[in-house]
Amino acid sequence: MGNRALTPDVLVLIAERFKALAEPARLQILNCLRSGEMTVTELVEETSLGQANVSKHLQLLHSLGFVARRKNGLFVHYTLADKSVFQLCDVMCGRLDAEMKARRKLLAG
Amino acid sequence: MGNRALTPDVLVLIAERFKALAEPARLQILNCLRSGEMTVTELVEETSLGQANVSKHLQLLHSLGFVARRKNGLFVHYTLADKSVFQLCDVMCGRLDAEMKARRKLLAG
DNA sequence: CAACTACATTACCTTACAGCAATCTATATT
DNA sequence: AATATAGATTGCTGTAAGGTAATGTAGTTG
Numbered sequence: 001m002g003n004r005a006l007t008p009d010v011l012v013l014i015a016e017r018f019k020a021l022a023e024p025a026r027l028q029i030l031n032c033l034r035s036g037e038m039t040v041t042e043l044v045e046e047t048s049l050g051q052a053n054v055s056k057h058l059q060l061l062h063s064l065g066f067v068a069r070r071k072n073g074l075f076v077h078y079t080l081a082d083k084s085v086f087q088l089c090d091v092m093c094g095r096l097d098a099e100m101k102a103r104r105k106l107l108a109g
Numbered sequence: 110m111g112n113r114a115l116t117p118d119v120l121v122l123i124a125e126r127f128k129a130l131a132e133p134a135r136l137q138i139l140n141c142l143r144s145g146e147m148t149v150t151e152l153v154e155e156t157s158l159g160q161a162n163v164s165k166h167l168q169l170l171h172s173l174g175f176v177a178r179r180k181n182g183l184f185v186h187y188t189l190a191d192k193s194v195f196q197l198c199d200v201m202c203g204r205l206d207a208e209m210k211a212r213r214k215l216l217a218g
Numbered sequence: 219c220a221a222c223t224a225c226a227t228t229a230c231c232t233t234a235c236a237g238c239a240a241t242c243t244a245t246a247t248t
Numbered sequence: 249a250a251t252a253t254a255g256a257t258t259g260c261t262g263t264a265a266g267g268t269a270a271t272g273t274a275g276t277t278g
Binding site: 010012013015096 | 119120122123125127128131132133140191196201202203207208
């Protein structure tokens, strides 16, 4: 688990970041941003979430460094801050696959 | 993001799994299990969480395939189901490091 | 300056869940 | 069988957080 000491404080920080990903709406937003920069309004249209809702999710994701902001006139463009989000989702998807395979084996076995 | 389609249902499943890690108490339990099999009572002592609390967390972690169970007489031994939990934490720790470095740069710059 | 647009913020409601105490179940011991 | 222990389950309470409507704010346009 890296070279970092897992003190209670660090566990809180890590948990806080996992919690940011523990929400379908935020995962949906992040997934939209995969295709590139998007404004809040575009995200609202694409996700069919409410504007205030999207805005709040974006504030959270930004405060934790998951997305970056670029303001241009009236518009605010958001982008993925880095690709580690998808490393995380990849590992989770791997877990999902393993789970489903195991479940199928139980049913078939 | 792998080869899996990120339909809303899949996003819910992924979010559900991230949520399991979005809790310091559960991260603490998982971290304890790094050193090997442990009984519920041992985990209670090590984490200084309540017994009912630990038991509930273990049910959740087990239902999502994070831990495995082995019953022996009165005792139930829990172990990590696989190592992917630590891949996830490693990536998160990497994010934390990057965040803190960026913060320091801002202060210093 | 007035009206409009894009986004952020606030206030409120509702739901989910961590923590705890009490109880229940299963196993072991005498 | 009676008692004790390990763990699971249930009911309760307080708190955190998602969704939404209303409002606020910065920037733009006429």
